[in-house]
Amino acid sequence: MKRILLSVPHMSGYEEKYVAEAFRSNWLSTVGPNVDAFEKEFGERVGAHAVAVSSGTAAIHLGLRLLGVRERDEVFCSTLTFVATANPILYLGAWPVFVDSERATWNLDPSLLADALRARARHNRLPAAVVAVHLFGQCADMDPIREACGRYDVPVLEDAAEALGSLYKGRPAGTLGAAAAFSFNGNKIITTTGGGMLTTTDARWAARARFWATQARDPGLAYEHSEMGYNYRMSNVAAGIGRGQLKVIDLRVEQRRAIAQRYREAFADVGGIEAMPEAAYGLHTNWLSCFLIDPPRFGWSRDQLIARLDEAGVETRPVWKPMHLQPLYAASPRYGGEVAEDLFRRGICLPSSSSLTVAEQLHVVNQVRAAAGHAALEDFAALVSAAA
Ligand SMILES: Cc1ncc(COP(=O)(O)O)c(C=O)c1O
Numbered sequence: 001m002k003r004i005l006l007s008v009p010h011m012s013g014y015e016e017k018y019v020a021e022a023f024r025s026n027w028l029s030t031v032g033p034n035v036d037a038f039e040k041e042f043g044e045r046v047g048a049h050a051v052a053v054s055s056g057t058a059a060i061h062l063g064l065r066l067l068g069v070r071e072r073d074e075v076f077c078s079t080l081t082f083v084a085t086a087n088p089i090l091y092l093g094a095w096p097v098f099v100d101s102e103r104a105t106w107n108l109d110p111s112l113l114a115d116a117l118r119a120r121a122r123h124n125r126l127p128a129a130v131v132a133v134h135l136f137g138q139c140a141d142m143d144p145i146r147e148a149c150g151r152y153d154v155p156v157l158e159d160a161a162e163a164l165g166s167l168y169k170g171r172p173a174g175t176l177g178a179a180a181a182f183s184f185n186g187n188k189i190i191t192t193t194g195g196g197m198l199t200t201t202d203a204r205w206a207a208r209a210r211f212w213a214t215q216a217r218d219p220g221l222a223y224e225h226s227e228m229g230y231n232y233r234m235s236n237v238a239a240g241i242g243r244g245q246l247k248v249i250d251l252r253v254e255q256r257r258a259i260a261q262r263y264r265e266a267f268a269d270v271g272g273i274e275a276m277p278e279a280a281y282g283l284h285t286n287w288l289s290c291f292l293i294d295p296p297r298f299g300w301s302r303d304q305l306i307a308r309l310d311e312a313g314v315e316t317r318p319v320w321k322p323m324h325l326q327p328l329y330a331a332s333p334r335y336g337g338e339v340a341e342d343l344f345r346r347g348i349c350l351p352s353s354s355s356l357t358v359a360e361q362l363h364v365v366n367q368v369r370a371a372a373g374h375a376a377l378e379d380f381a382a383l384v385s386a387a388a
Contacts, residue, residue, distance in 0.1 A: 015244030032236030049206035052234035056183025056196035061088035073128035080340035100336030110144035134163035137287035190245035255354035260286035272298025319347025
C-alpha cells in the first residue's frame with residue numbers, strides 16, 4: 001500500500017476545462033475571465049463579496065488592513081492556530097496578543113475574550129481587531145465573540161482558511177465577521193494549488209482590497225501610486241482550478257464528514273482516544289479528523305502513536321503548536337493558554353483526504369486499534385449496522 005498522506009489535493013475533473021480555456025485564450029496572468037467568475041461564484045456560494053488572492057495569508061493581511069490595523073496597534077488572536085494567522089499582524093507593524101481556546105470547540109474562548117476586552121477597556125488599551133480562527137473545519141462561537149467585540153466597536157476578522165463549507169447557526173463561515181480569509185493551499189478542502197480569498201459583505205471594502213492586491217495602481221494611463229499595495233492577485237489559471245473545485249464543495253464536505261464519522265465509530269470501543277467535539281450550533285466539515293490521546297488509558301503517548309503510524313506508512317501530525325509557545329511569539333502577551341497547550345500536546349490529526357479510500361482508512365484505523373491493543377476491524381460495514 002502506498003503511503004497514506006494527511007490531506008491531498010482532489011481534483012473533480014471540471015478543472016481542466018477552465019485551465020484549457022485560459023491557455024487557449026492566453027489569459028495566463030492575474031487578469032481574466034476565470035478570476036472574475038471565480039470571485040462571483042465563490043461570493044454567491046458564501047454570500048459575500050469575494051476577492052481572489054495568491055494565498056490565505058495574503059487575504060488575512062488585506063483583511064487586517066481593511067479593519068484599520070496600523071503600526072503599534074495590538075490585535076487579539078487565537079493562540080491555537082497555524083502561524084499564518086498571526087504573521088500578517090507583524091507585517092502591519094502591529095503586535096499580537098494571544099487568547100486561549102475553549103474545550104467545547106477548540107476555538108477562541110468567548111468568555112475569556114470578553115474578560116480580556118473588559119480589562120483592556122478599563123485601561124483604555126483596546127485592541128484594533130480580533131482574529132477568530134475556525135479550526136479544522138469548525139466555526140468559532142461567533143455570536144458571543146461578536147457581542148463581546150461589539151460592546152467596544154472592535155472589528156472581527158475570521159480566519160476561515162480551514163473552514164470553507166462550515167456553517168454557524170445556518171450561516172456560512174466567511175459572513176460572520178467584518179471580513180474573512182480562506183485558503184486554497186494544497187491540503188485544504190478545495191485547492192487552486194495555492195491561493196486564497198478575502199470575503200466581506202461591504203462592496204467598497206472588497207474594491208479596496210482588490211486595489212491593494214494589484215499594487216494599488218491609481219486609475220489613469222501612467223503608473224501612478226498614492227498608496228502602498230501588494231502583488232497579491234490570483235492568476236487566471238489558478239482561478240480556473242478553483243472554479244472546477246468549487247463545483248464539488250458540497251461533495252467534499254460530505255466525504256470529509258463521512259471519514260470523521262467512520263473514525264469515530266471505529267474508535268468507539270477504544271479507551272483514551274476522543275474525537276474533537278462538534279458544537280451543536282453548526283456544521284463541522286471535519287476538514288481534518290482530529291483526536292485527543294489520553295496516554296494512561298490509550299497506552300501510548302501522542303508522539304509514540306505518530307511514530308508508530310509513520311512506520312506503518314501513515315502520515316499524521318500534531319494539532320497546531322500554539323502561538324504563545326512559538327519562539328517567534330514567546331514575548332507576546334497572552335490570556336490563558338493552558339487549554340491550547342493541552343490540545344497541542346495530546347491532539348493528533350489523522351489522514352482526512354476526501355480521496356481516502358475505505359481500504360486506506362481501514363489500515364489507519366487498524367494501526368491505531370493495534371497500538372491500543374484492540375483487535376483489527378475487517379470492514380466498516382459491521383460498525384455502521386451496529387451503530388444503526
Ligand atoms: C488557520 C490557517 N490560517 C491561515 C493559513 C494560510 O493559508 P495559505 O497557506 O493559503 O497562505 C492556513 C493554511 O495554510 C491555516 O490553516
